[in-house]
Amino acid sequence: MIKTEIYEEALFQTIKRGATEISDDVKEAFEKAIERETDVEAKKGLKATLESMELSAKRENPLCVDTGWPIFYFKVGNNCKLEGGFVELENAARRAVARATEKxxxxxxxxxxxxxxxxGNNIGMNIPDFTYQFVDGDFIEISYAAKGGGSECFGGTRHRIVAFADGIKGIEKFxxxxxxxxARAGAVCPPSVLGIGIGGTANVAANLAKEAACLRTVGSKHPDPMFAKIEEDLYKALNSLGIGILGSGGATSVLAVNVEYAYTHIAGIACATSTNCMVARRAxxxxxxxxxxxxxxxxxxxxDR
Amino acid sequence: MSVYHLNGPLTDEDVKKLKLGDTVYISGECFTCRSRLQKYIFDEKHTLPFSTEGRNILIHNGPIIVKENGKWKLMSFMPTSSIRFEKWGAKSVDEWNLKMIVGKTTMGASTMAMMKEKKCVHVSPRSVSPNLWIDSIEVQDVHLYDELGRIEAAWFFKVKDLGPFIVDIDAEGNNYFDKLDGEIAERKQKALKDLGIEEDFEFTKLY
Structure with a gap:
């Protein structure tokens, strides 16, 4: 039995880490972007962002002022026993969000x-949001993601049903x-981690896109070569556009393109995008x-991706 | 492209010399604003409880500020997207006599027209670097805290060499991103072609 005080403190520390510390994979993607950037001002912007992110960990302050929608993902072992059960896990997550806000x-x-x-505490109807995945085992893995307002509100997150007649070309054009x-004028805070969900109902595609944007390791590839090719082709295409950091020009417009899929109905292919901002916060x-x-x-x- | 270190309150001469793509650092007294403040003043018809005469730089931002030992402590700061406030942009520039808006995502046609008429510029960051900015900002005071809440209240900042920001709307109503749009559109056509998507591709209309 995992005690409430243990998982509540773990939830709080995970939120704090997600809000204040850049992930290793995002840092690596930034370092690569700085190395290949050819636009002098964009290079300075990338460097300043990385410098600020590293200071956040030391100063224990947020990576960005918009700390986003609080979102939890729980990967739960089938035999995991929590004191107070899952109702208490969600209550503890709400308390941890309120405490992190107060701090x-x-x-x-x-x-x-x-x-x-x-x-005043980020707690309200259906917020924070919880998603579960069940696996064998007796452990629980907690992921906290902060989905920024810019990345979510300016059209970086949307869906379209693409006809089978249009296939991959339709998906890529969309x-x-x-x-x-x-990304115009930096609305979604590029360079972005772009998540794409293909298939399922519209909400399944949208959830897959969000998980692909927030939970995939930056730099990972889909194991299915067909989807890995879409990731690679779109990564190259989007980085050829010159959108750059905060949309003001530069060689890096996306840090990653991550695709996840579900089987779909013969009638059409739900295709959804979810854009995560450059700080791509999670822990x-x-x-x-x-x-x-x-x-x-x-x-x-x-x-492993 | 030139680099300017400007001191507020800004004059027409200060902003008229700024060209698209120039870099600016600002010093002086500013105030923060998000939609709740503009709605409160312009839609709900309240009077702005302070003068903008010596404080004509507006920063679109909802900062994180906590009280520590009885004093305000700025935890984080990043200019936020201005386009969200387009509905009140022209009125704000006009009635508050703004000379500079610090934001992100630039602004739309009606605000740009008023900025040209009243001589005002919009500037944006090219990084997300709160920690390189917060040491340049002193929190002086706050207005409408109870009415609008901690994030959307009008915070008074005294800033010292805050920047760098890029000029994206000049005082003649030109927009840096309009030029970039054309270049990106051209590259997009090439990118689509490289993926085998022809120019005349049309989506099968499902709805």
């Missing part, structure tokens, strides 16, 4: 959608057109049955 690791960004009421529109922790908490380098949501 200034998160901004009080979540508001009532109609009245604009600000509860993605390129969407990304160009959404993951694992709690074993004996209560041992360990930091994870990567969310492990899609296995």
């Amino acid at each position: 200034g690791y998160l901004r009080a960004t979540m508001k009532h959608p109609l009245t604009g009421y600000d509860p 993605v390129i057109e969407s990304f160009v529109a959404s 993951s922790s694992r709690i074993d049955a004996d209560g041992t908490v360990s930091k994870m380098k990567s969310p492990n949501w899609f296995g």
Whole structure:
């Protein structure tokens, strides 16, 4: 039985880490982007961003002022036993979000959608958001992702049903057109981690896109060569556009393009995009049955990618 | 491209010399604004409880500020997307006599027209680097904290060499991103072609 105080503290530390520390894979992608950048001003911008992100870890302050929608992913062993059960896990996650907000690791960004009421702690109807994946074992893996307002609100996240008649060309055209529109003047905070969901109902495609944007290791490839080719082709195509950091010109417009898929209906192919901003915030922790908490380098949501 | 270190309050002469793509650093007194403030003033018809005369630089931003030992402490700062506030952009420039808006994602046609008329510029960052900015910002005061909340209140900042920002709308109503749009559109056609997607490709209309 994993005690409440253990998983509540692990949740809090995971939020804090996600908000204040850049992941190793994102850092590596930044370093590569700096190396290949040819535009002098864009290079300075990338360097300044990386420098600021490294200072955030030392100063324990947020990587970006917009600390985003608080989103949790739980990969749960079938025999995992939590004190108070999963209802208490979600209560503990809410308490941890409120505590992280009070400490200034998160901004009080979540508001009532109609009245604009600000509860001041990022807790409200259906927020934070929880997603579960069940596997063999008795552990739980916690991933916290912060989905930024810019990346979500300016058209970087959308869907279209593509006809089988249009196939891969239709999917790729939809993605390129969407990304160009959404990255104008830096709206989605490029260079982006672009997630693409193909197949399923529209919400399945949208969830896959979001998970591909927030939980895939930057630099990983889809194991199926057909999907890996789409990732590679779109990565090259989008980085040939000259959108650059914050849309003001430069050689790096995306840090990664990650595709995930589901089988779909004979009637059409739901295709969704989810764009994560350049800071691509997330952190993951694992709690074993004996209560041992360990930091994870990567969310492990899609296995080894 | 030139680099300018400007001191607020800004004059027409200060902003008229700025060209698209120039780099600016700003010093002086500024205030923060998000949509809740503009809605409160322009839609809900309240009076702005302070003068913008010596404070004509507006920063689109919802900062993270906590109280530590009785003093405000700025935890994080990053200019936010201006286009969201387009509805009130022209009115803000006009009624508040703004000379500079610090934001992101530039602004739309109606604000740009008013900026040209009133001589005002829009500037944006080219990085997400809160930690390189917060040491240049002193939190002086806050207005409408109870009415609008901690994030959307009007915070008064005194800034010292805050930047670099790129001039993306000049005082003549020109936009840096309009030029870039054309270049990106051309490269997009080539990228689509390289993927085997012909120029005349049309989506099968499903709805």
